[in-house]
Amino acid sequence: MASASVVVGEAEAHSHSHNKLTLYSYWKSSCSFRVRIALNFKGLKYDYKPVNLLKGEQSHPEFLQLNPVGFVPVLVDGPVVISDSFAILMYLEDKYPQQPLLPTDIHKRAINFQAVSIVSSSIQPLHNLNLLKYIEGKVGPDEKLPWVQSVIRKGFTALEKLLKEHTGRYATGDEVFMGYL
Template identity: 60%
Template sequence: MALESIEPQKLKLYNYWRSSCSQRVRIALNLKGLDYEYKAVDLSKDEQFDPEYEKLNPVKYVPTLVDGEVIVADSFAIILYLEEKYPQHPLLPKDLKKKALNIQIASIVTSTIQPRQNLPVDIDFIEGRFDLDKKLLWAQHYLNKGFTALEKLIKDCAGKYATGDEIQMADVFLEPQIHAGISRFEIDMSKFPTLARLHEAYMKITEFQAAVPEIQQDAPTGS
């Protein structure tokens, strides 16, 4: 008797349209050519606190990846998982120096910049105590600080993309942060010519275009 073929389970990505953490995972999935089911978690309605979602992600943030029986929360962990399991279009180079640079850039984005503009961490704290102008200035301060460091780090090593002529992990983390800086936080990108040039390059790539927040299925109309 012939065995029935078992179809692999489709990846599921629990994410939010405007989350830069979610955007970077969407880019990585697209670059690796991985089909996935888009599961929207509306942060504006506090859906991340739903008990069913908490079972997947105890920290109650986005994104969360479900790959069969494997559940991975946190965008950095998800991308490293994808890199190990799905080696097509590798995002980390074999050269140790360049690999370390890619990880360093990703770490600056995730630890120095993004948390300071993160909705449940600092922005809500600031908004509850100060006016909207102060809220914007708070985010701009940390974005400018981080972008200044990134500009210095990559200006002499960037090629077509952040660390050379191949799209790698640094690019996956940089673009969502640059996009947020421009679209949400009014950052003057003329101060960061390398980052501005990279943004233009990313926006010509289909896999990056498909991950843009404003075109996601849960994005509000006219966003």
């Protein structure tokens, strides 16, 4: 796992004292995009540690010490280690409140939680690398694509239905909140 220091857009403008953040991520990982977008949105600097999922680096013992389930993203903030994109977003929101990722209205907040949860629990993990390898081995390679298409279609149909009455310029109105990530 190589390391590269990432300096994020407006970080200087918001730089108040905090631990150095480190994100373990893979460039094609959509759950990691969500965290990278949130870090950038909040103007937080972080070190980027690539974990090459295609090379199986998520199963290396040093990575499993950070996240025993073997998935990116993982955020390290000083002594704090958090995995799972939703948990990371919530942590960032609590610790770094600038550029809020949640509205104040509790109904709108709940819609944001629901949208994030649909993506991170009901769509994305159902077609991650781990599962596709399993389907390929146990059922057959031709079954992968129809499976992926069916879970994405089901999830996005639900998401569109949910957001229809809340949408604006972005998913839940005219501001960017976590339901959009």
